[in-house]
Structures are given as C-alpha cells and as structure tokens.
Amino acid sequence: MTIQKIPYGRHFIDEADVAAVVDVLRHGAITQGPKIAEFEKAVAEYVGAKYAVAVSNGTAALHLACLAAGIGPGDNVVTTPNTFVASANCALYVGANPQFADIDAQTLNMDPAALQDKCRKLGKVKAIIPVHFGGVPCDMPAIKQVADQYGAIIIEDASHALGASYPQGGKVGNCAYAQMTVFSFHPVKIIAAGEGGMITTNDAELYRKLLKLRSHGINKLDDGFLNNDLALDNGEANPWYYEMQDIGYNYRITDIQSALALSQLGKLKQFLARRLEVALNYDQAFKGMEFLTLPQQAGRPYSAHHLYVLRIDFAKLGKSRRVVMNELLAAGVGTQVHYIPVHLHPYYQKLGHKPGDYPVAESYYREALSIPQFFGLTASDQALVINKVTEVCA
Secondary structure (H helix, E strand, O other): OOOOOEOOOOOOOOHHHHHHHHHHHHHOOOEOOHHHHHHHHHHHHHHOOOEEEEEOOHHHHHHHHHHHOOOOOOOEEEEOOOOOOHHHHHHHHOOOEEEEOOEOOOOOOEOHHHHHHHHHHHOOOOEEEOEOHHHOOOOHHHHHHHHHHHOOEEEEEOOOOOOOEOOOOOEOOOOOOOOEEEEEOOOOOOOOOOOOEEEEEOOHHHHHHHHHHHEOOEOOOOOOOOOHHHHEEOOEEOOOOOOEOOOOOEOOOEHHHHHHHHHHHOOHHHHHHHHHHHHHHHHHHHOOOOOEEOOOHHHOOOOOOOOEEEEEOHHHHOOOHHHHHHHHHHOOEOOEOOOOOHHHOHHHHHOOOOOOOOHHHHHHHHHEEEEOOOOOOOHHHHHHHHHHHHHHOO
16 A cells, blocks of 8 residues: 555644744753743633633643533533544543534534424433534524523634634634633644643633642632631741642643644734635636535634535545545555544444434545645645545545
C-alpha cells in the first residue's frame, strides 16, 4: 500500500510555536504556572465569554461540564448521532441517559425539529449537547427555544468550531445560547496544543465548580474551608492547608501545552482564512459532479471549516467506500469518515439504540467521506486531491 502523502487533517507548527514551548521549558513552570491562565484569558476574550477553564482534552471538558451542570443518574441528555462518541459518553460518565436527535441533511447538525420531537417523547430533559459538526454552527436560537421549553441546560460541543461565528452575530463559545461551551485542541483541530480542551461560561458559579473539579475537587480561589479547626491557627489560614471538598479529577493542562496553544491562537485568523479558501476551491471543483453532493455550503460564511465532507452515492458510482478510499490512498490522498453514528456502536446498541432510529444520520453516514482540509494544504496538493477525487468518482 502506498504511504499516505496527504492526510485528511494535519496540524501546522512553525518556529514561533517551537520557541514558545522552548521558552517555557527553559524559563517557566512547565505545569500549573502562569501560561495556563494566560491561555484561558486569551480564549475567553477571543470568543467573548467571561470565563474559560483549560483542561487536558476535549473529552475531559465535556465530562467536567456535565458534572458542573449537576447532570446525574437518571437524567436524559440529548445530543446528535453524528459526532465522535465523547459527545454522548460524557452523559454516561455521570450516570445519565444519552439520547439522540436526528440531523439536518444539509447542515449535518442537530435538527431543531427532531430535537423538539425527541424532547416531547422523553418528557423530561436535563441537558442538550448540540455539536457544531465540521465547524458549522448549529441553529442555536431554535435549539435554545426547545431547551427553554423543557428547562434543559445547553452545553455546546464546539470541538470543531473555534473561530466560527453565529449567523446572528458573535463568536461560537460566547455562551449567548448556552451555559457552557467546550473546545478541543487535538492536533487535527483548528489550533493544536498536542492535547487540550477548554470550557467557556458566563456563569461565575459554574466557573468556580469547574476549577475545583479540574483539580481533584480541591478548594480554589477564595472558597471557604469547611474544617476550620484544621484550616486555621488563631484565626489565620495555615499556609500548607487545602481541602478536597468534592470528588474531582486530574484534568489539568500543562504550561507546555498552553504555550503552544497560545502561539497557535495568534495564527488563528490565518488558519481560518486558508481553510475557507480550501473549502471554496473544493466547492467550485466538484460542483455538478454526478455522484457527489456537497453539504454544509450554506455555512461557509460562519464555519471554522474543520472538515470538508463529500457525500458520494457509492451505489450509483458502482464502487464501495472501501474501494474509493483505497484508490485515493494509492494515489497519495488520505481520507476519513466522520462519523459512524454513535447509536450504531455496539455499546450503544446494548443500551437499546438500534439501526433505523435516526435515518437522516444513517443516510449521511452511508455516503460520507472527508477529504484533506487543513491550513498547510498547498495549492498543488489540493489540485492533486481534486484531480484524484474527480478521476476516482467519475
């Protein structure tokens, strides 16, 4: 098999990124130091939220958001089947029941009408986790209207969407429609921290909870002590003393990761501009091809363009997806499938979910193929991708 030449996604690292990490290694605290707070402040200011809490990865961010929101055993949490499993697993981590609402065939995001129908059937819904798939913002005003009707919390999964904007104005992550928003800084995401995640919120109480939960449940900021006889000496706090007041986790990010992410954040405008350019080039090149459909085009002005997904009618093409992927790989073009619908995984089928439950998501999945989309994709490499996709899918 030919070694993959062009992957579907790739991080971009320059000398400024390297220098930022080296500076921390040589001169700063490598964990639990000032770079973390600097990174949090920068993200909060960029998206327009009051608070941000950096954590070890996007999955940890989802888990802590569920904990801070008070989601627990027996609660119904509705998300989309068209996502990575973490968007649903976070409900299981806290003992809740993950449920799904089908997607819109064009946006590939949660369909507000399907959400309304799901909530009506469930009766009680504790939380809704919309996912901004591929970087395209969900219809948050419509989703919030449903959430308000059922008294549900909204946690936006914006792992794909740093830099995206709502059509109504404002950056994804400003929490205008949600209690919390989570981001991921995995290497194939918009900016890379190696691994890393972030939770933004405008709620001071949630912010305080998140800080404690991130670090073993130990009191943070100016949280009071509960065991004053141990904490205080003649009315003053003992300098070594701390308290674990709740069960928490070691979901801390490091200064090394935060330094890298901060440097990357400084290039975000460039990253977004190039990703948009790549997407528009693909739109033009594949327009009108017989076996291809191009979803998410209406979201171009607002998207962060984390993914570029083709819908291919493999049956009419006369080739299976495996054959198409292998032919493209042999030509040096890497592809991927985003995503296997969560309810089709064996674990979720054991929970009672079954094929046929979400027909729009399943129809999309049968046709989905993600092709290379990243900042460092050169004009010549994109031309190769276009030529090979056109050859293989003609």
